[in-house]
Amino acid sequence: MAGIIGYGVSIPRFRIKTEEIARVWGKNGAHITSGLGVKEKAVASIDEDSATLAVEASRRAVLMAGIDPQKIGAVYVGSESKPYAVKPTASIVADALMAGPDLMAADYEFACKAGTAGMQNCLGLVLSGMVDVGLAVGADTAQGRPGDALEFSAASGGAAFLVGSKNVIAEINCTYSFTTDTPDFWRRQHAEFPQHAGRFTGEPAYFRHVVSGAKGVMKKAKTKPEDYQHAVFHQPNGKFPERAGHMLGFSKEQLQTGLVTPSIGNTYSGASLIGLAAVLDEAKPGDRILCVSYGSGAGSDGFDITVTPEIKNKKPVVSVKQLVADKQYIDYGLYVKHRRKLKSL
Amino acid sequence: MREALPLMWRNIAERYNLIGTHCATCGSNYYPQRKVCPKCRRKGQLEGRVFPGKGVILSSSQVFVSPKGFEHETPYWLAVVELDNHAKLLTQVVDSADDQVKAGARVEVVFRKIYEDSHEGAIAYGYKFKVVPGGK
Numbered sequence: 001m002a003g004i005i006g007y008g009v010s011i012p013r014f015r016i017k018t019e020e021i022a023r024v025w026g027k028n029g030a031h032i033t034s035g036l037g038v039k040e041k042a043v044a045s046i047d048e049d050s051a052t053l054a055v056e057a058s059r060r061a062v063l064m065a066g067i068d069p070q071k072i073g074a075v076y077v078g079s080e081s082k083p084y085a086v087k088p089t090a091s092i093v094a095d096a097l098m099a100g101p102d103l104m105a106a107d108y109e110f111a112c113k114a115g116t117a118g119m120q121n122c123l124g125l126v127l128s129g130m131v132d133v134g135l136a137v138g139a140d141t142a143q144g145r146p147g148d149a150l151e152f153s154a155a156s157g158g159a160a161f162l163v164g165s166k167n168v169i170a171e172i173n174c175t176y177s178f179t180t181d182t183p184d185f186w187r188r189q190h191a192e193f194p195q196h197a198g199r200f201t202g203e204p205a206y207f208r209h210v211v212s213g214a215k216g217v218m219k220k221a222k223t224k225p226e227d228y229q230h231a232v233f234h235q236p237n238g239k240f241p242e243r244a245g246h247m248l249g250f251s252k253e254q255l256q257t258g259l260v261t262p263s264i265g266n267t268y269s270g271a272s273l274i275g276l277a278a279v280l281d282e283a284k285p286g287d288r289i290l291c292v293s294y295g296s297g298a299g300s301d302g303f304d305i306t307v308t309p310e311i312k313n314k315k316p317v318v319s320v321k322q323l324v325a326d327k328q329y330i331d332y333g334l335y336v337k338h339r340r341k342l343k344s345l
Numbered sequence: 346m347r348e349a350l351p352l353m354w355r356n357i358a359e360r361y362n363l364i365g366t367h368c369a370t371c372g373s374n375y376y377p378q379r380k381v382c383p384k385c386r387r388k389g390q391l392e393g394r395v396f397p398g399k400g401v402i403l404s405s406s407q408v409f410v411s412p413k414g415f416e417h418e419t420p421y422w423l424a425v426v427e428l429d430n431h432a433k434l435l436t437q438v439v440d441s442a443d444d445q446v447k448a449g450a451r452v453e454v455v456f457r458k459i460y461e462d463s464h465e466g467a468i469a470y471g472y473k474f475k476v477v478p479g480g481k
Contacts, residue, residue, distance in 0.1 A: 013440050045439070045440075046417055046418060047418065047439065047457045047458040047459070047473070048457065048458065049458055049468075051458075051468075051470065052455075052456050052457050052458060052470065055456040055470075056455065056456055059456070083458075083468055084468070092470060095357060095358070095361055096361045096362065096456055096470070098362055098395075328442075337417065
Protein backbone atom coordinates (compact mmCIF):
# COMPACT_ATOMS: atom_id res chain seq x y z
CA MET A 1 0.00 0.00 0.00
CA ALA A 2 1.25 3.50 -0.83
CA GLY A 3 -0.39 6.83 -0.38
CA ILE A 4 -0.58 10.06 1.56
CA ILE A 5 0.98 9.97 5.04
CA GLY A 6 0.68 13.68 5.81
CA TYR A 7 -0.12 17.00 4.18
CA GLY A 8 0.12 20.71 4.83
CA VAL A 9 -1.26 23.87 3.29
CA SER A 10 -0.13 27.49 3.30
CA ILE A 11 -2.34 30.40 2.28
CA PRO A 12 -1.16 34.01 2.71
CA ARG A 13 -3.24 36.20 5.02
CA PHE A 14 -3.89 39.06 2.62
CA ARG A 15 -7.08 39.01 0.56
CA ILE A 16 -8.32 41.34 -2.13
CA LYS A 17 -11.95 41.31 -3.15
CA THR A 18 -12.91 40.78 -6.78
CA GLU A 19 -15.04 43.92 -6.48
CA GLU A 20 -11.99 45.98 -5.46
CA ILE A 21 -10.06 44.89 -8.57
CA ALA A 22 -13.13 45.56 -10.72
CA ARG A 23 -13.48 49.05 -9.19
CA VAL A 24 -10.01 50.04 -10.38
CA TRP A 25 -10.59 48.87 -13.95
CA GLY A 26 -14.12 50.22 -14.25
CA LYS A 27 -15.74 46.80 -14.47
CA ASN A 28 -18.95 45.54 -12.87
CA GLY A 29 -17.65 43.85 -9.70
CA ALA A 30 -20.86 42.03 -8.80
CA HIS A 31 -21.17 40.70 -12.34
CA ILE A 32 -17.56 39.42 -12.39
CA THR A 33 -17.83 37.93 -8.89
CA SER A 34 -20.87 35.88 -9.87
CA GLY A 35 -19.56 35.12 -13.37
CA LEU A 36 -16.24 33.73 -12.12
CA GLY A 37 -17.53 32.36 -8.84
CA VAL A 38 -14.56 33.98 -7.06
CA LYS A 39 -15.38 36.56 -4.38
CA GLU A 40 -11.81 37.22 -3.18
CA LYS A 41 -8.28 35.92 -3.65
CA ALA A 42 -5.24 35.33 -1.45
CA VAL A 43 -2.31 37.68 -2.01
CA ALA A 44 1.27 36.90 -1.00
CA SER A 45 2.97 39.68 0.94
CA ILE A 46 6.17 41.33 -0.20
CA ASP A 47 8.32 38.84 1.74
CA GLU A 48 6.52 35.72 0.49
CA ASP A 49 7.13 33.77 -2.70
CA SER A 50 6.46 30.25 -3.92
CA ALA A 51 9.51 28.99 -1.98
CA THR A 52 8.32 30.34 1.38
CA LEU A 53 4.80 29.00 0.75
CA ALA A 54 6.29 25.61 -0.20
CA VAL A 55 8.40 25.53 2.99
CA GLU A 56 5.50 26.49 5.26
CA ALA A 57 3.21 23.85 3.72
CA SER A 58 5.95 21.19 3.83
CA ARG A 59 6.77 21.85 7.49
CA ARG A 60 3.10 21.34 8.34
CA ALA A 61 3.05 18.10 6.33
CA VAL A 62 6.09 16.75 8.20
CA LEU A 63 4.58 17.70 11.58
CA MET A 64 1.29 16.02 10.68
CA ALA A 65 2.99 12.84 9.47
CA GLY A 66 5.19 12.81 12.58
CA ILE A 67 8.17 11.51 10.61
CA ASP A 68 11.88 12.21 10.83
CA PRO A 69 12.53 14.54 7.85
CA GLN A 70 15.66 12.50 7.13
CA LYS A 71 13.35 9.73 5.90
CA ILE A 72 12.35 11.90 2.93
CA GLY A 73 14.17 10.55 -0.12
CA ALA A 74 12.73 12.81 -2.80
CA VAL A 75 11.49 16.40 -2.95
CA TYR A 76 9.63 17.72 -5.99
CA VAL A 77 8.28 21.27 -6.07
CA GLY A 78 5.86 22.26 -8.79
CA SER A 79 5.36 25.92 -9.60
CA GLU A 80 5.04 28.33 -12.48
CA SER A 81 6.15 31.30 -10.37
CA LYS A 82 9.57 30.16 -9.19
CA PRO A 83 11.64 32.78 -7.36
CA TYR A 84 14.59 31.77 -9.50
CA ALA A 85 14.33 30.89 -13.19
CA VAL A 86 17.45 28.81 -12.70
CA LYS A 87 18.08 27.43 -9.19
CA PRO A 88 15.77 24.92 -7.63
CA THR A 89 13.16 25.70 -5.00
CA ALA A 90 13.29 22.01 -4.04
CA SER A 91 16.75 22.42 -2.49
CA ILE A 92 15.49 25.36 -0.40
CA VAL A 93 12.58 23.23 0.82
CA ALA A 94 14.85 20.26 1.57
CA ASP A 95 17.24 22.36 3.66
CA ALA A 96 14.42 24.18 5.45
CA LEU A 97 13.05 20.77 6.48
CA MET A 98 16.52 19.45 7.38
CA ALA A 99 15.69 16.57 5.05
CA GLY A 100 18.92 16.64 3.03
CA PRO A 101 21.44 16.09 1.78
CA ASP A 102 20.73 12.43 0.94
CA LEU A 103 17.76 12.91 -1.36
CA MET A 104 16.62 13.44 -4.93
CA ALA A 105 15.22 16.87 -5.71
CA ALA A 106 13.95 18.86 -8.66
CA ASP A 107 11.48 21.55 -9.61
CA TYR A 108 8.63 20.76 -11.95
CA GLU A 109 6.73 23.04 -14.27
CA PHE A 110 3.47 22.10 -15.94
CA ALA A 111 1.36 25.21 -15.44
CA CYS A 112 -1.21 24.37 -12.73
CA LYS A 113 -0.54 20.64 -12.47
CA ALA A 114 3.17 20.47 -11.61
CA GLY A 115 2.36 19.61 -7.98
CA THR A 116 0.31 16.55 -8.88
CA ALA A 117 3.01 15.49 -11.37
CA GLY A 118 5.40 15.47 -8.39
CA MET A 119 2.91 13.38 -6.43
CA GLN A 120 2.84 10.78 -9.22
CA ASN A 121 6.63 10.61 -9.21
CA CYS A 122 6.73 10.18 -5.44
CA LEU A 123 4.12 7.41 -5.71
CA GLY A 124 6.23 5.61 -8.32
CA LEU A 125 9.38 5.94 -6.22
CA VAL A 126 7.64 4.65 -3.09
CA LEU A 127 5.96 1.73 -4.90
CA SER A 128 9.27 0.73 -6.50
CA GLY A 129 11.01 0.87 -3.14
CA MET A 130 13.50 3.52 -4.29
CA VAL A 131 12.51 5.85 -1.44
CA ASP A 132 10.65 5.43 1.86
CA VAL A 133 8.95 8.81 1.71
CA GLY A 134 8.62 11.39 -1.07
CA LEU A 135 7.48 15.00 -0.77
CA ALA A 136 5.44 16.64 -3.54
CA VAL A 137 4.62 20.34 -3.34
CA GLY A 138 2.52 22.61 -5.50
CA ALA A 139 2.95 26.31 -4.70
CA ASP A 140 2.43 29.50 -6.64
CA THR A 141 2.26 33.23 -6.38
CA ALA A 142 0.37 33.44 -9.64
CA GLN A 143 0.84 36.42 -11.90
CA GLY A 144 -1.92 38.27 -13.66
CA ARG A 145 -1.33 41.29 -15.85
CA PRO A 146 -3.03 44.36 -14.34
CA GLY A 147 -6.36 44.82 -16.08
CA ASP A 148 -6.36 41.31 -17.56
CA ALA A 149 -9.17 38.86 -16.80
CA LEU A 150 -6.63 36.65 -15.01
CA GLU A 151 -6.04 39.31 -12.39
CA PHE A 152 -9.42 38.56 -10.80
CA SER A 153 -8.41 35.01 -9.94
CA ALA A 154 -4.58 34.60 -10.01
CA ALA A 155 -3.78 33.97 -6.34
CA SER A 156 -1.10 32.68 -3.98
CA GLY A 157 -0.97 29.48 -1.97
CA GLY A 158 0.60 26.07 -1.71
CA ALA A 159 0.11 22.51 -0.53
CA ALA A 160 2.54 19.73 0.29
CA PHE A 161 1.87 15.99 0.33
CA LEU A 162 4.09 13.32 1.81
CA VAL A 163 3.77 9.99 0.03
CA GLY A 164 4.89 6.83 1.80
CA SER A 165 3.94 3.25 2.57
CA LYS A 166 3.67 3.25 6.38
CA ASN A 167 0.82 4.81 8.39
CA VAL A 168 -0.95 5.83 5.20
CA ILE A 169 -3.98 8.07 5.81
CA ALA A 170 -5.23 7.93 2.21
CA GLU A 171 -4.24 5.21 -0.20
CA ILE A 172 -3.64 6.22 -3.79
CA ASN A 173 -5.24 3.27 -5.59
CA CYS A 174 -4.23 4.36 -9.07
CA THR A 175 -3.32 7.37 -11.17
CA TYR A 176 -3.79 8.26 -14.81
CA SER A 177 -2.68 11.21 -16.94
CA PHE A 178 -4.05 12.70 -20.14
CA THR A 179 -1.62 14.92 -22.05
CA THR A 180 -1.77 16.81 -25.37
CA ASP A 181 -0.01 19.78 -26.93
CA THR A 182 -2.66 22.48 -26.45
CA PRO A 183 -1.42 26.10 -26.33
CA ASP A 184 -4.16 27.63 -24.17
CA PHE A 185 -2.00 29.54 -21.69
CA TRP A 186 1.72 30.24 -21.53
CA ARG A 187 4.45 32.54 -20.35
CA ARG A 188 7.48 32.93 -22.57
CA GLN A 189 11.03 33.17 -21.23
CA HIS A 190 11.65 36.60 -19.59
CA ALA A 191 7.98 37.59 -19.92
CA GLU A 192 6.58 38.92 -16.67
CA PHE A 193 2.96 37.90 -17.17
CA PRO A 194 1.33 34.91 -18.84
CA GLN A 195 -0.85 35.13 -21.91
CA HIS A 196 -3.94 33.08 -22.54
CA ALA A 197 -6.25 32.26 -25.38
CA GLY A 198 -9.46 33.57 -23.78
CA ARG A 199 -12.37 31.20 -24.31
CA PHE A 200 -10.04 28.66 -25.91
CA THR A 201 -8.91 27.85 -22.34
CA GLY A 202 -12.35 26.26 -21.80
CA GLU A 203 -13.63 23.52 -24.11
CA PRO A 204 -10.49 22.23 -25.91
CA ALA A 205 -8.26 22.83 -22.91
CA TYR A 206 -9.67 22.59 -19.36
CA PHE A 207 -12.82 20.57 -20.03
CA ARG A 208 -11.34 18.12 -22.57
CA HIS A 209 -8.40 17.28 -20.30
CA VAL A 210 -10.17 17.23 -16.94
CA VAL A 211 -13.03 15.12 -18.27
CA SER A 212 -10.62 12.74 -20.07
CA GLY A 213 -8.38 12.56 -17.00
CA ALA A 214 -11.33 11.76 -14.76
CA LYS A 215 -12.75 9.16 -17.17
CA GLY A 216 -9.31 7.60 -17.59
CA VAL A 217 -8.68 7.16 -13.90
CA MET A 218 -12.22 5.88 -13.25
CA LYS A 219 -11.80 3.33 -16.08
CA LYS A 220 -8.52 2.18 -14.55
CA ALA A 221 -10.05 2.01 -11.07
CA LYS A 222 -13.28 0.46 -12.41
CA THR A 223 -15.35 3.08 -10.61
CA LYS A 224 -18.33 5.31 -11.36
CA PRO A 225 -19.06 8.86 -10.10
CA GLU A 226 -21.47 7.54 -7.48
CA ASP A 227 -18.65 5.49 -5.89
CA TYR A 228 -17.02 8.71 -4.63
CA GLN A 229 -17.90 10.72 -1.54
CA HIS A 230 -15.77 13.62 -2.80
CA ALA A 231 -14.43 14.87 -6.11
CA VAL A 232 -11.80 17.58 -6.50
CA PHE A 233 -11.11 19.14 -9.88
CA HIS A 234 -8.60 21.84 -10.73
CA GLN A 235 -10.33 25.09 -9.93
CA PRO A 236 -9.21 28.08 -12.01
CA ASN A 237 -12.47 29.71 -10.93
CA GLY A 238 -15.59 28.65 -9.07
CA LYS A 239 -17.54 27.69 -12.18
CA PHE A 240 -15.28 25.39 -14.26
CA PRO A 241 -15.02 22.56 -11.70
CA GLU A 242 -18.80 22.55 -11.18
CA ARG A 243 -19.37 22.29 -14.92
CA ALA A 244 -16.74 19.56 -15.32
CA GLY A 245 -18.37 17.68 -12.45
CA HIS A 246 -21.79 18.04 -14.08
CA MET A 247 -20.40 16.76 -17.43
CA LEU A 248 -19.04 13.69 -15.64
CA GLY A 249 -22.15 13.04 -13.55
CA PHE A 250 -20.99 14.30 -10.15
CA SER A 251 -23.36 16.19 -7.85
CA LYS A 252 -22.65 19.60 -6.33
CA GLU A 253 -22.50 17.94 -2.91
CA GLN A 254 -19.59 15.73 -4.03
CA LEU A 255 -17.65 18.83 -5.13
CA GLN A 256 -18.51 21.17 -2.29
CA THR A 257 -15.88 20.27 0.35
CA GLY A 258 -12.96 20.50 -2.06
CA LEU A 259 -13.98 23.75 -3.75
CA VAL A 260 -11.88 26.52 -2.17
CA THR A 261 -11.22 28.82 -5.14
CA PRO A 262 -14.32 31.00 -4.43
CA SER A 263 -12.65 32.10 -1.15
CA ILE A 264 -8.94 32.22 -2.08
CA GLY A 265 -8.75 32.41 -5.89
CA ASN A 266 -6.80 30.16 -8.23
CA THR A 267 -3.57 29.11 -6.53
CA TYR A 268 -2.39 27.41 -9.75
CA SER A 269 -0.06 24.53 -8.79
CA GLY A 270 -1.60 24.60 -5.33
CA ALA A 271 -5.25 24.66 -6.44
CA SER A 272 -6.24 21.01 -6.80
CA LEU A 273 -3.93 19.99 -3.94
CA ILE A 274 -5.42 22.56 -1.52
CA GLY A 275 -8.84 21.23 -2.58
CA LEU A 276 -7.68 17.68 -1.80
CA ALA A 277 -6.35 18.84 1.58
CA ALA A 278 -9.71 20.49 2.36
CA VAL A 279 -11.41 17.16 1.63
CA LEU A 280 -8.94 15.15 3.73
CA ASP A 281 -9.48 17.61 6.61
CA GLU A 282 -13.05 16.32 6.83
CA ALA A 283 -12.86 12.84 5.31
CA LYS A 284 -13.78 9.66 7.18
CA PRO A 285 -12.22 6.21 6.90
CA GLY A 286 -13.50 4.45 3.80
CA ASP A 287 -14.31 7.66 1.90
CA ARG A 288 -13.33 7.51 -1.74
CA ILE A 289 -11.96 10.65 -3.40
CA LEU A 290 -11.44 11.47 -7.06
CA CYS A 291 -8.85 14.21 -7.62
CA VAL A 292 -8.10 15.55 -11.10
CA SER A 293 -5.67 18.39 -11.71
CA TYR A 294 -5.26 20.43 -14.86
CA GLY A 295 -2.22 22.18 -16.25
CA SER A 296 -2.34 24.36 -19.33
CA GLY A 297 -0.28 23.27 -22.22
CA ALA A 298 -2.01 20.80 -21.46
CA GLY A 299 -2.66 17.83 -19.24
CA SER A 300 -4.60 16.36 -16.35
CA ASP A 301 -3.48 13.97 -13.62
CA GLY A 302 -6.24 11.86 -12.07
CA PHE A 303 -6.02 10.08 -8.71
CA ASP A 304 -8.33 7.48 -7.21
CA ILE A 305 -7.92 7.70 -3.43
CA THR A 306 -9.36 5.75 -0.50
CA VAL A 307 -9.18 7.19 3.03
CA THR A 308 -7.88 4.70 5.65
CA PRO A 309 -8.68 4.36 9.39
CA GLU A 310 -5.23 5.92 10.08
CA ILE A 311 -6.75 9.33 9.32
CA LYS A 312 -8.32 9.24 12.79
CA ASN A 313 -4.83 9.30 14.32
CA LYS A 314 -3.53 12.28 12.38
CA LYS A 315 -4.87 15.79 12.42
CA PRO A 316 -3.65 18.61 10.18
CA VAL A 317 -1.50 21.22 11.93
CA VAL A 318 -3.91 23.84 10.66
CA SER A 319 -7.01 23.11 8.59
CA VAL A 320 -7.79 24.67 5.23
CA LYS A 321 -10.91 26.20 6.79
CA GLN A 322 -8.78 27.92 9.46
CA LEU A 323 -6.35 29.25 6.85
CA VAL A 324 -9.20 30.53 4.68
CA ALA A 325 -10.75 32.28 7.71
CA ASP A 326 -7.46 33.91 8.84
CA LYS A 327 -7.40 36.95 6.59
CA GLN A 328 -6.78 40.65 6.28
CA TYR A 329 -8.25 42.66 3.43
CA ILE A 330 -6.07 45.01 1.41
CA ASP A 331 -6.98 47.52 -1.26
CA TYR A 332 -5.68 47.59 -4.82
CA GLY A 333 -2.87 50.01 -3.91
CA LEU A 334 -1.39 47.67 -1.29
CA TYR A 335 -1.97 44.72 -3.62
CA VAL A 336 0.12 46.44 -6.29
CA LYS A 337 2.88 47.04 -3.76
CA HIS A 338 2.95 43.51 -2.34
CA ARG A 339 2.88 41.87 -5.75
CA ARG A 340 5.45 44.37 -7.09
CA LYS A 341 3.31 45.36 -10.02
CA LEU A 342 4.90 48.80 -10.30
CA LYS A 343 8.08 48.99 -12.34
CA SER A 344 9.84 50.93 -9.55
CA LEU A 345 9.28 48.00 -7.14
CA MET B 346 25.99 42.50 -2.50
CA ARG B 347 24.88 43.59 0.95
CA GLU B 348 26.39 40.46 2.37
CA ALA B 349 29.02 38.26 0.77
CA LEU B 350 27.38 35.25 -0.87
CA PRO B 351 29.56 32.72 1.01
CA LEU B 352 28.45 34.32 4.31
CA MET B 353 24.80 34.08 3.31
CA TRP B 354 25.35 30.44 2.38
CA ARG B 355 27.13 29.66 5.67
CA ASN B 356 24.16 31.05 7.59
CA ILE B 357 21.54 28.93 5.80
CA ALA B 358 21.28 26.19 8.44
CA GLU B 359 21.24 28.74 11.26
CA ARG B 360 18.66 31.02 9.64
CA TYR B 361 16.37 28.39 8.09
CA ASN B 362 16.07 26.19 11.17
CA LEU B 363 17.02 28.32 14.17
CA ILE B 364 20.13 26.31 14.89
CA GLY B 365 21.82 28.05 17.80
CA THR B 366 24.55 27.02 20.22
CA HIS B 367 24.03 25.31 23.56
CA CYS B 368 26.71 25.34 26.24
CA ALA B 369 26.90 21.86 27.77
CA THR B 370 28.84 23.27 30.74
CA CYS B 371 26.38 25.91 31.99
CA GLY B 372 23.25 25.08 29.97
CA SER B 373 22.99 28.50 28.32
CA ASN B 374 21.55 28.82 24.81
CA TYR B 375 22.74 31.41 22.31
CA TYR B 376 21.37 32.74 19.09
CA PRO B 377 22.99 33.64 16.78
CA GLN B 378 25.62 30.98 17.24
CA ARG B 379 28.69 31.75 19.33
CA LYS B 380 32.19 30.41 19.21
CA VAL B 381 32.81 30.95 22.94
CA CYS B 382 30.44 30.81 25.92
CA PRO B 383 30.74 34.24 27.59
CA LYS B 384 29.95 32.69 30.98
CA CYS B 385 32.24 29.67 30.92
CA ARG B 386 34.98 30.97 28.65
CA ARG B 387 37.53 28.25 28.03
CA LYS B 388 35.55 25.73 30.12
CA GLY B 389 32.51 26.11 27.88
CA GLN B 390 31.48 23.26 25.60
CA LEU B 391 29.41 24.63 22.75
CA GLU B 392 27.32 22.46 20.46
CA GLY B 393 24.82 23.21 17.68
CA ARG B 394 21.18 22.60 18.52
CA VAL B 395 17.82 23.21 16.83
CA PHE B 396 16.06 25.83 18.93
CA PRO B 397 12.28 25.87 19.51
CA GLY B 398 10.35 27.98 17.03
CA LYS B 399 8.13 29.39 19.77
CA GLY B 400 8.68 32.12 22.30
CA VAL B 401 7.46 35.37 23.76
CA ILE B 402 8.05 39.00 22.83
CA LEU B 403 10.22 40.87 25.37
CA SER B 404 10.16 44.22 23.61
CA SER B 405 9.19 45.56 20.22
CA SER B 406 9.60 48.57 18.02
CA GLN B 407 7.91 49.66 14.83
CA VAL B 408 10.33 50.76 12.13
CA PHE B 409 9.24 53.64 9.91
CA VAL B 410 12.64 54.56 8.43
CA SER B 411 14.34 51.38 7.33
CA PRO B 412 17.87 50.51 6.37
CA LYS B 413 18.51 50.08 2.65
CA GLY B 414 16.71 47.13 1.15
CA PHE B 415 13.73 47.19 3.50
CA GLU B 416 12.11 50.44 2.29
CA HIS B 417 9.06 48.71 0.81
CA GLU B 418 8.31 46.86 4.04
CA THR B 419 7.86 49.92 6.27
CA PRO B 420 6.27 50.25 8.69
CA TYR B 421 7.36 46.87 10.06
CA TRP B 422 7.88 45.41 13.50
CA LEU B 423 11.16 44.37 15.06
CA ALA B 424 11.14 42.50 18.34
CA VAL B 425 13.42 40.86 20.83
CA VAL B 426 11.95 37.42 21.32
CA GLU B 427 12.81 35.03 24.12
CA LEU B 428 12.53 31.50 22.81
CA ASP B 429 11.17 28.73 25.01
CA ASN B 430 14.75 27.64 25.75
CA HIS B 431 15.52 31.22 26.97
CA ALA B 432 17.73 32.17 24.02
CA LYS B 433 16.99 35.71 22.84
CA LEU B 434 17.01 36.90 19.28
CA LEU B 435 16.12 39.94 17.22
CA THR B 436 13.49 39.31 14.57
CA GLN B 437 10.90 40.87 12.31
CA VAL B 438 7.30 40.22 13.35
CA VAL B 439 4.89 39.74 10.43
CA ASP B 440 1.30 38.64 9.78
CA SER B 441 0.20 40.22 13.06
CA ALA B 442 -2.12 43.11 13.87
CA ASP B 443 -0.32 46.14 15.34
CA ASP B 444 -2.16 45.91 18.65
CA GLN B 445 -1.06 42.29 19.08
CA VAL B 446 2.66 43.03 18.81
CA LYS B 447 3.53 43.75 22.42
CA ALA B 448 5.63 42.43 25.30
CA GLY B 449 4.30 39.12 26.55
CA ALA B 450 2.69 38.06 23.26
CA ARG B 451 3.32 34.47 22.19
CA VAL B 452 4.98 34.13 18.82
CA GLU B 453 5.94 31.33 16.47
CA VAL B 454 8.47 31.12 13.68
CA VAL B 455 7.61 31.49 9.97
CA PHE B 456 9.80 31.06 6.91
CA ARG B 457 10.10 34.25 4.87
CA LYS B 458 12.21 36.12 2.39
CA ILE B 459 14.58 38.37 4.35
CA TYR B 460 16.19 40.36 1.55
CA GLU B 461 17.34 40.23 -2.02
CA ASP B 462 20.12 42.28 -3.51
CA SER B 463 18.22 43.12 -6.67
CA HIS B 464 15.66 41.54 -8.98
CA GLU B 465 18.48 39.46 -10.43
CA GLY B 466 20.42 38.83 -7.21
CA ALA B 467 20.44 35.94 -4.77
CA ILE B 468 17.58 35.76 -2.26
CA ALA B 469 18.26 35.34 1.46
CA TYR B 470 15.54 33.37 3.25
CA GLY B 471 15.20 32.85 6.95
CA TYR B 472 13.08 33.25 10.05
CA LYS B 473 10.57 35.85 11.05
CA PHE B 474 7.95 35.45 13.75
CA LYS B 475 4.22 35.99 13.94
CA VAL B 476 1.96 36.48 16.92
CA VAL B 477 -0.20 33.48 17.89
CA PRO B 478 -3.46 35.11 19.04
CA GLY B 479 -4.39 33.66 22.41
CA GLY B 480 -1.29 31.48 22.16
CA LYS B 481 0.20 29.72 25.13
